[in-house]
Amino acid sequence: MPYTSLRKVDLSFTSRTIIILILLITFSIFYFTINNEKSSSSMASLISSFTSSSSSVAVNGGRCRLSMKESDNWFCQSDSDWKRRKTLHHIQDKRNRISDSRPLFFQNNWEPTIQCEFERRLGNTGDGGKWVCDIHRFGRNNTKILVYSFGSNGDFSFERAIQEQFPKAEIHTFDLGVYQCPANVCTFHQVRLGNGKNDSSKSFQTIVNDLGHQRREIHLLKVDIEGSEYNLFEEMFRISTDKTTQVMPYVRQILFEIHLPADRSEVSSRRAHQLFELFRVNNYAIFHKEANLYDSQNVFEYGLLHLNRAFFIAPS
Missing domain, CATH: 1.20.5 (Single alpha-helices involved in coiled-coils or other helix-helix interfaces)
Structure with a gap:
C-alpha cells in the first residue's frame, strides 16, 4: 500500500x-x-x-407540647429546655420586688424573667420605637393582625414598621392631639386615654367596645401616654376580674413606657410595684427592659408577653 x-x-x-x-x-x-x-x-x-x-x-x-400549652402556643421547646426557662423565670420573679427606694427603683426592681430568641426593635431608635418578642410567629400573611398604639405625638414610625412586616394588619393609633396617619398604614383616633371616670377620657374597654373588638385578639398593645398608663392599665385589668357581661380581649404583647409618679416620694413608687403585680397576676412576663435616657431614673421601657396561667405556677 x-x-x-x-x-x-x-x-x-x-x-x-x-x-x-x-x-x-x-x-x-x-x-x-x-x-x-x-x-x-x-x-x-x-x-x-x-x-x-x-x-x-x-x-x-409531644416534644414541645408542654411549652406550647404553657405559652399559649407561642414557644416550641423541648420539655427540658422549657422547664429550665420556667425555673429561671421563678428565680428572677422572686427577686423582682426588692426596694421602694426612689432613686434606684428601676435598678433594684422588675427585671426581665424570660427571653425571646428573635426579639427585635420596630420603629425609631430612641423614643418612638419598641422592642417586640419574636414577631415572625404571627405569620406575615396573617390577615387578622390587630395593633393598638396609644400615644404617638405625630410619630408613626412604629406603625410604619408594623405595616411593612404585616401589610394586611389592622392598626389603630390613639392620641390626645390631632394627627393624621400615613396613607394605608393606620387609622387615627383623637381621644384622651385614662380610666374614663370624672373626666373626658376613654377607658381601654370603652375603646374596644366602640371598635367592636371585644372578641378579637390584640396582637400588640403599645402604650406611651406620659404617666396616664396607670389609669389605663388599672381600668383595663379591673374589667378582666369583674363579674360583668363585658368581654376583655386577649392581648398578646404589651409594649409600654412607665413613669414613676411625679411627687418623687418612696410611697408613690409603690403604685409602680402594684402595676407590675397587676401584670403578673394577669399572666404577663417581662421580656424586655431599658432606660429612657431623657430621664433614666424615672422613665423606663418594658415589653411584656402573655403566657398561660400554668407557667406562673412555681414548680413543686
Whole structure:
C-alpha cells in the first residue's frame, strides 16, 4: 500500500477515535448532570420531609407540647429546655420586688424573667420605637393582625414598621392631639386615654367596645401616654376580674413606657410595684427592659408577653 493511502487510513482512524471520545464525554456529562439533579432533588425532598416530619413530631409527638400549652402556643421547646426557662423565670420573679427606694427603683426592681430568641426593635431608635418578642410567629400573611398604639405625638414610625412586616394588619393609633396617619398604614383616633371616670377620657374597654373588638385578639398593645398608663392599665385589668357581661380581649404583647409618679416620694413608687403585680397576676412576663435616657431614673421601657396561667405556677 502506498504511503499516501496509509496516511489517509491513519487520519480517518484518528478522526473516528476523536469523534467517539467526544460522544463518550458528552454522554458522561449528560448522564452525571441528570443523575446529580435527581440526587439533589431527592436530597431536597428528603431534607424537606425530615424538616416537616421533625416539626410534626415536635408538636404532635409531644416534644414541645408542654411549652406550647404553657405559652399559649407561642414557644416550641423541648420539655427540658422549657422547664429550665420556667425555673429561671421563678428565680428572677422572686427577686423582682426588692426596694421602694426612689432613686434606684428601676435598678433594684422588675427585671426581665424570660427571653425571646428573635426579639427585635420596630420603629425609631430612641423614643418612638419598641422592642417586640419574636414577631415572625404571627405569620406575615396573617390577615387578622390587630395593633393598638396609644400615644404617638405625630410619630408613626412604629406603625410604619408594623405595616411593612404585616401589610394586611389592622392598626389603630390613639392620641390626645390631632394627627393624621400615613396613607394605608393606620387609622387615627383623637381621644384622651385614662380610666374614663370624672373626666373626658376613654377607658381601654370603652375603646374596644366602640371598635367592636371585644372578641378579637390584640396582637400588640403599645402604650406611651406620659404617666396616664396607670389609669389605663388599672381600668383595663379591673374589667378582666369583674363579674360583668363585658368581654376583655386577649392581648398578646404589651409594649409600654412607665413613669414613676411625679411627687418623687418612696410611697408613690409603690403604685409602680402594684402595676407590675397587676401584670403578673394577669399572666404577663417581662421580656424586655431599658432606660429612657431623657430621664433614666424615672422613665423606663418594658415589653411584656402573655403566657398561660400554668407557667406562673412555681414548680413543686
